[in-house]
Amino acid sequence: MFHNLLAAEKKKSLRIEYYTRLATVACFVFAGAVLSGSVALLPTYLQLRTTLNFLQEDAARYETEDAVAVAEPFERLGESAVLLERMELVASEEGVGDIVRAALSSRPEGIAIVGFSYDRDTSLITLEGVAETRSALVSFTRTLGEHERFTSVTNPIADLAISRDLPFRISCTLVDTT
């Protein structure tokens, strides 16, 4: 059996030094491991940088060279699409010939038209003419008013002052069906 004859204070001091050295070694070992890990990550880092550089160069090349070439067919198709839309809009508009036919188809006997005007911007149609009788004019006005294509037909009451060959002027608005 061995007896430690060192003083208690000395023993305590030696224990502290022992543990300090042990911790120091552990720190250095762990630090070495961490450093090795950092070095081991470097190939990954370098590979990522290379990939990133390649992709960035590709993006820059696309912006300077390919972007215009890529956009060009879309622009051409876009221009044609706009023209097609405008053409469809024009085609959907009702022709003046159809409007004239619609306005005059309901003309009863005894109504002579001497003037016709149409403004597409205001959709306003004006019919001027001579009615043989008051009833013919009233009938014409009523028929126009009942027509599905016309609205706001003016009532030519003032034109009814004369009993025969009444000159008249009727305005109406074309209903927008587009």
Place this chain on the structure above:
Amino acid sequence: MQRIQPTFVQGLAFGGVLTLVLSCGLYYYVLHTIQENRTEVLIAQEEQLIRDARKREADTARTLVEETQFQREELTNYFVNTEEEEVIVFLDSLESLGPMVGAEYVTETVGVAEGDRESTDSIPVTGVRSVALVSGSWAQLYQLITLIEHMPYALTITKVALEQSDDDPRFWEGQLHVHVQAK
């Protein structure tokens, strides 16, 4: 007061801790940088996929452009240029319709109309606006209007004002406002 001198062991311990802290810091920095780069690479790869898809779409669009070349040129022919030569061709074809139906069509004014009509997406459309004096019988003028509206142009008769002549009831005259859209 006596200054306490660090022992060799204490200095070594301090060095060990410092080395550990620095190593951990370096490891964190490398790991963080890799993480950042990986995110950037992922974004760049996504962008590359989008660019590739866009290129493929452009190839398809290019094929479509080639396939529809004829139709698109035909469509373009429905619109006039505001250059003088094309306007003259358009006016000549308009005026040639009068004699075809026995009516008279005389162009009174011509001008470029900036955005007085609108397209479907409410973009003002530039066009050529012409005002013409027309005369003839009612049937002739009706035919003339119908022919004008069936011309192969994106045109609209915007205003009509016709009156029967006082001298000859068979004779009508008036104005036609024609608007043709420009390219």
